[in-house]
Amino acid sequence: MIIVMKPGAPMQECEKIKNGLINNGFQINEIVGVNMTILGVIGDTSTLDINLLRVNDWVEKVMRVQEPFKRANRMFHPEDSVVDVNGIKIGGKKIVVMAGPCSVETEEQIISVAKSVKLGGAAMLRGGAFKPRTSPYSFQGLKEKGLELLKIAKQETGLPIVTEIMSADKIERFVEDVDVIQVGARNMQNFELLKELGKTNKPILLKRGLSATIEEWIMSAEYIMAGGNDNVILCERGIRTFETYTRNTLDLSAIPAVKKLSHLPIVIDPSHASGMWWMVEPMAKAAIAAGADGLIIEVHNDPEHALCDGAQSLKPERFAHLMGELKGIAQIIGREM
Amino acid sequence: MIIVMKPGAPMQECEKIKNGLINNGFQINEIVGVNMTILGVIGDTSTLDINLLRVNDWVEKVMRVQEPFKRANRMFHPEDSVVDVNGIKIGGKKIVVMAGPCSVETEEQIISVAKSVKLGGAAMLRGGAFKPRTSPYSFQGLKEKGLELLKIAKQETGLPIVTEIMSADKIERFVEDVDVIQVGARNMQNFELLKELGKTNKPILLKRGLSATIEEWIMSAEYIMAGGNDNVILCERGIRTFETYTRNTLDLSAIPAVKKLSHLPIVIDPSHASGMWWMVEPMAKAAIAAGADGLIIEVHNDPEHALCDGAQSLKPERFAHLMGELKGIAQIIGREM
Amino acid sequence: MIIVMKPGAPMQECEKIKNGLINNGFQINEIVGVNMTILGVIGDTSTLDINLLRVNDWVEKVMRVQEPFKRANRMFHPEDSVVDVNGIKIGGKKIVVMAGPCSVETEEQIISVAKSVKLGGAAMLRGGAFKPRTSPYSFQGLKEKGLELLKIAKQETGLPIVTEIMSADKIERFVEDVDVIQVGARNMQNFELLKELGKTNKPILLKRGLSATIEEWIMSAEYIMAGGNDNVILCERGIRTFETYTRNTLDLSAIPAVKKLSHLPIVIDPSHASGMWWMVEPMAKAAIAAGADGLIIEVHNDPEHALCDGAQSLKPERFAHLMGELKGIAQIIGREM
Amino acid sequence: MIIVMKPGAPMQECEKIKNGLINNGFQINEIVGVNMTILGVIGDTSTLDINLLRVNDWVEKVMRVQEPFKRANRMFHPEDSVVDVNGIKIGGKKIVVMAGPCSVETEEQIISVAKSVKLGGAAMLRGGAFKPRTSPYSFQGLKEKGLELLKIAKQETGLPIVTEIMSADKIERFVEDVDVIQVGARNMQNFELLKELGKTNKPILLKRGLSATIEEWIMSAEYIMAGGNDNVILCERGIRTFETYTRNTLDLSAIPAVKKLSHLPIVIDPSHASGMWWMVEPMAKAAIAAGADGLIIEVHNDPEHALCDGAQSLKPERFAHLMGELKGIAQIIGREM
The missing domain is CATH 3.30.70.1140 (Phospho-2-dehydro-3-deoxyheptonate aldolase; domain 1)
Structure with missing residues (x-):
């Protein structure tokens, strides 16, 4: 210093x-x-x-001359960290795709989407049960009922579940029911939540805040790791800039930056960043080309009747087609899918 | 639409x-x-x-043609809202200044600062017991012990207390001990916390998120109001921009904007925005000139030994001197202090 | 409207x-x-x-319901525009790579780099003669002498030349000596310059301003086109955000956005955005995967002794290796290189 | 370093x-x-x-440990610089207000507005002859004819003229006809223009670029000063942020920051930042309270029929009333008007 x-x-x-x-x-x-x-x-x-x-x-x-983080710092841990989710490894040679609807809506819907994305090549099922919404008048998710439906979809397909937590009082339930606990962008600096998650040993998918610097984001990972939980997966989902055509600006340079600064794996969410399904495909391909360890993509069997964010969801057919192209790019850069 | x-x-x-x-x-x-x-x-x-x-x-x-908020919308509530804190009115003709240290540190410290700011003309005492810190290795506040010390300072001076809450499980305690519950910038979209605060009838000081639009900020107020609690005070504390000389960019145009869009009172925090004590004075004066309903200012009797953010704290003498100038400006624009 | x-x-x-x-x-x-x-x-x-x-x-x-641009609007010109540079087509199936040093320094240097990038597969030679520098005390380029050296390098290699113009009084000279005239980010809204360039029929590489919205950027293309020159190539080179780890944030979502809004070709400059050579490679690959029509990459035979921006320059060997990977990605997404 | x-x-x-x-x-x-x-x-x-x-x-x-500017650096020039415009001093104890229409439209208009603002207390007349417009289809100003009309208004009122230059080929004419040459935000880093202005000895009003850091802005002043012209007045006019309610975010903290870093005077343009006339008044008052050396305000006798930016123009009566309040605030903080 x-x-x-x-x-x-x-x-x-x-x-x-x-x-x-x-x-x-x-x-x-x-x-x-x-x-x-x-x-x-x-x-x-x-x-x-x-x-x-x-x-x-x-x-x-x-x-500062040196980064303020220690456990997440590549300087003191030169090899890549690999997070194990029920045997699926995130951060290794193989790229992992998590897919599913923005919100869990019905049993039929979540099972149908889960089967589709599995068929398309997804390794995990994502789906929101608790939904952070800007407006108190918008659909807030099925909550505990949504977790139940996710568990049924997991039984049917074997896909591990990724879903968002919104408050520390639900941690016990999440630890039991969920395979990867997602911390949303708006809670990236909800330090009380981070501290509690640090006491578990669950994999945590930590989304970058809308205007969080890469350093602050890694510092939030450090909060979880300082509590004893090293299973942190970073997730870039678009930052807020002056540009208004896209909902957020997907910062793909965060991939090489994070890989330089930290040993933690990083996955990309191209769906939330753009907010438009036709942008998801090019940005997903770009993310893989830039070295992402995984993707989290919204897929819905009937986007027009989705209860939230249908406009950014891919239909299963497009998702399957996209996966083919992603596989090709992964190979070119020496990864697997 | x-x-x-x-x-x-x-x-x-x-x-x-x-x-x-x-x-x-x-x-x-x-x-x-x-x-x-x-x-x-x-x-x-x-x-x-x-x-x-x-x-x-x-x-x-x-x-959208019309704003997505209703209860906070001036269109449906043309007159200014006035929030009553133990008889002190925020949002009326009289400008209210809240002052005190970043963190509560010791009984002696908080009582001494409380007496100083009261003497200087502050109407309320601010002081952090639970502190949101970017680093898990920084001082995290005295927590419950800090609340105890604030209560003692209140007994000694009669000043109502403003302090920050960081998680919903502390609400009961805050409702009992605290006069204005502050929601920090990082929790502006901690919707679970907002919903729970909506069920109380405590005055809530809602800070604007680092990259929250004015509309999103008012939507967070709407969350609290939708739950039945209309006692919301908005607080601008600097937004994140590309400029790095100041810690954040204090957006004073938020004052006329909020007054146009909403009936809620708005106060300004010039201390956090700049992060440098010598900027606090010009920005405090500017805030009053622009029409703020109040200020929240960091004052410390011994900034050099403060446990957090001393660099942005005024000493009591400077605070008292600043209050004199603020009074003059308030008068010019037809307000009182 | x-x-x-x-x-x-x-x-x-x-x-x-x-x-x-x-x-x-x-x-x-x-x-x-x-x-x-x-x-x-x-x-x-x-x-x-x-x-x-x-x-x-x-x-x-x-x-506004409809975009304020007409000539650049895909709505009125649904097929892609292809800009012809001495027979090289930008905007067609084939992806075009422009490469070369930040600044022209000596005859030996520019010829050596030109030969290297040609060997590596570049279709055009870039190199700065007039350099916009933040500080008046930094090296400002060889100016007219630099143009002379670029012409020699072109004679030696046959590679068309891309170089930046900084003021309208040099247009005549540029029209004669240069194949693609670059308008830098800082001059994107130098409207007098744009108007004059609109009177030529030279291909113009129009860089996006540091904080220009996509709409404003296309409006600057519209200025050139309104003057009668349709040969505009858009170039994304990073936007300014709050993030400081990278010099700028490369906005790759501008690729699908521009393709949706306009028929003009778009190329990506991964070198200026990041400012660090080790980020150029992943971002170049990502740009191709996202659908860019071309790249403009800094290559220097001796970055350590470059007179400007050596830190973001690739060495010829790395450039050649990168080109191999880019070719593979291009093929996967149905393009050629 | x-x-x-x-x-x-x-x-x-x-x-x-x-x-x-x-x-x-x-x-x-x-x-x-x-x-x-x-x-x-x-x-x-x-x-x-x-x-x-x-x-x-x-x-x-x-x-960097030390700022990269020298001539503009307060470290080497501790006392405030005062720029003299036909005897009017900018940067001293007295605050200077420049007012007038966005564009010069007719002889009648500019004389009428000039007389009004003089009566209201303005010390200089602003008015655009050459207008930088985002769209090539918008009114581009009366150009040379506009300069003629400004000169007539000056003859009638004695008010010195401030107007914007857009290209270096007009410098000779501006030096002859104009009292303060304004460099617009979009040309802040038009280095060729800055270099040429450095060769004159005219006062230059240098607006801050939309996304220029304070350091870059002072570096642009340094360009002019390095050429030998020390008569630089800095002008903050709003920066680009994610907020869309206001056109730009007026950064009033730039006032104390510039005063700390540099000895140059700083004036504020509250009209362009907000884009809405009802925001001009509170922001003008805030600017004076924060320590600005002057203001540049748009005033139009008939905003509804203005050829540009009428929405942000004050009517002469409101301007005169505002001047009264500004005078009061100036006095409180120890300045004059």
Whole structure:
């Protein structure tokens, strides 16, 4: 960590800061420049609060040299992490596709979609039981009943279940019923929820917040890992920008960035980012080409009558066709599907 | 609501959509343009899910004409709402200032700051007991112990307490101990928490999410109001933009915008937006000049030893001096302080 | 176009607006809703200035139903446009790769890189002679001398030249010496330059501005086309977002979006977006998978001694290897390279 | 400047970088940390290109400690700069208001508005002759004819003229006819134009680009100053964010930020940022309260028939009333008007 002192900072102020840090076990290396003095802080600075150092009025700025995350940091864990979901490995050579409807609606619907996506090549079933909606007047999901229907679909197809949790009081139920617990973009910094999930050993699919930096996103993974649960899968689903033609801007450069910074696997959700089914296909192909470890895609057998987000759902036939192309791209870049 | 059909949309597709809406009690008015047909939907469209209409492939786009919120909408409630906090009115002619430290640290600290800000003219005491932190390794607040200390400070000074809640399981305790329950920016779309707060009748200070549009923010207020609790105070605290010199960009145009769209009061947090104490003063003055109903300002008796965010805290003397200037500006624009 | 009147708008105000539009040759269709009246404007609204209609205080908002561009609009030109550069076709089945150094530095350098990229499979040579730099103290390019060196490299290799223009007074020279004239992101709305380029018939590579919406970008193409020059190639090179790990966020969803809205070809610049060479490869592959018509990639024979942006340049060997993978992906999605 | 080497960087790579910098006259101070080595570069790094250092693969990142601007930097010029426009001082104790229509339309219009704003207390007349428009089909301004009309209005009222230049070939004419030359947001990084303006000694009003960081904006001022023209006035006019209710987000925190970083004066344009006249008043008051050195406000005698941007123009009566309130606020914060 680098502490830049203001021009003319009195020696005793520098000393005060240095001594504070030395007393906390850090070493300090000083660089005296033309206009300003710089203090280089040596030690494990990941637990140092940058704001506590900025408080001294003689400090111009404080800059981190090293990322503030440890357990999620590739520097200390050079090989890729592989998360095991009932024997399916996420983060290895094989790319994993999770597919299914935005919302669980009826038993018939979820079983029908589950069978279709399995046939198409999906390895897991996604489907929302608890739905975060911008409007209190929109359909909020079937809730516990939705979890029941997902379990039936799993029995019928053998596909593990991925579904979103919205509050910590449901964790016990999710741990029992669900194979991958999804934390939605809006809850990426719901720290109380993250802490509780860190106490389980369930795989967690952690979506990136709408305006979360890659660092903040990995810090949210660190919250879960700090609690003892290393089974974190990162999921990029579009960030908020000034562009309004697409609902969000899918940030595919997050794939190589995450792979550089962290050892955790990363999957891409092309459905939520664009909000339009005809964009899902090119963006899914692009995600695989860019090195994603998996995809999470909305598929619905009857999008026109979907209770939510039908406009971004693929029909089963298109999904199956897309899977064929994805397989081809995976092969070109040395992966499997 | 306006539904724009694609050029060449077959008549039966238009009819299908029209009949669906008519069966749900809406009236439809059709405009046949040169290239495209437009369906105007008449009725209470606030409960209509825009995505359900976009799903038909012959629909080009769907545009809302009217805001999707009702209870928070000024159109149906033209006069300003005034929220009463133990007799202090927020949203009336008088501007209300809430001040105090980022975190409650010790009994001595919170009592000392509370006395200082009261002397300076603050009407309420703010102070964090539960702290949302980006890093799991940062100080997370004194939690329940912090609430106890806030209560002591309230007894000593008579100042009502504003403090942040981070999970629904603490609501009962907050309802008992706290005067205004703050929902932080990161929880603005923690819908489960909002729904539970809607069942209380406590004043809620709802911070705007880092990348929330004004409409989404008011929709989160609508969640609380839809549950029966109309005591919502909106709080702008900076949005996330590409600019990195300031921590966030304080969006003061949200003040006139919110006043146009909604009847709810709005207060400004200049401390979190900038992250630097020397910016707090000009931005606080600007907020009052732009018509804010109140301010929430960080004040600390010893910023250098604060356990969090000292760099953005004013010392009591500066706070008192600032209050003098604010009073002058309030008078110029026809408000009181 | 849709004009939404405020609740309670007096009849005569509606009439005033209606008559103004009718006198300009538009038809008006009125929808009287529960709370507000809507005027549907029928006719060619692309030349209507939305702000002139918003000026009436009884107008709540004005919404475009149809895009404001005509010549660039796929609605009126359903088949893909193909731009011909000395016989090389951009926008057809075959994907075109332009490669070369950020800046032209010496004769030896540009010839060496030109030969390498030709060998690697590039169809055109890129290289900056006039360089837009954030700092007046940075290297500003070899200017006219750079154009001379590019011409020599073209003679040696036969590769057509793509290079950036920075002011209208250089157009004559560029028309003579250059095969594709590049308009940089910072000049995307330099309307005087666009108008002058519209008077030539040279292919123009129009980069998207750092914070330009897709609509604004196509409107800048419209400026060139309105002048009579239809040879416009759009180029996405990263947009500015809150994310700081990458220099810019490459918006690959612009590919399907542009293809939907316009008939113009689109190429991707993965080098400038990321600013880091190791991100160029995955993003180039993703761009092809998403349907780009071409790529523009920085390649340098000696990045460590490049005079600008070496950090984002590929070495010739890596470029050649990348081209192999790109060819494979192109084939999978039914394109050629 | 700080160069962070990757963990395990070989000694000879560090040496290579160190020697390169030492040969260019810099001193190097090395900090050997637990995981990485840091090189502190001592000397005038404002002319060092950060990208040239990032190119070595063993470099993890390069961080500036000091701003890359010199002439505009307050560090080397602690007192405020005051720009003199025909005797009117911008940047001193007195706040300067420039007002007038978006576009010059007719002799009658511009004289009438000029007289009104003079009466209201404006010190300068603004008015567009050359208009940058997103659409080639929108009114592009009266051009040279507009300059003529502005000169007549100046003769009638004595008010100095502020108007926008769009291309370098018009500089001679502007230098003769105009008192302050405005560079629009879209041309903030039209470096050729900036260089040419640096050769004049005219006051330049430099608007901030839609997505320009404060540092980039000051770097554009540096371009003008590096050419020898120190008469630069910065103008904030709203930045582009995800928020769509306002046209742009007025960043008032740019006022204290610019005052901290630079000695140049800063004025605020509340009209373009919001795009709605009823927002201009609160934002103008906020700008003064935050410490702006001036305002540039759109005023039109007949907004409903304005040829551009009438919706954001104040009528003369409202302008005069606003000026009264602004005067009051100025006094409170120790300024004059």
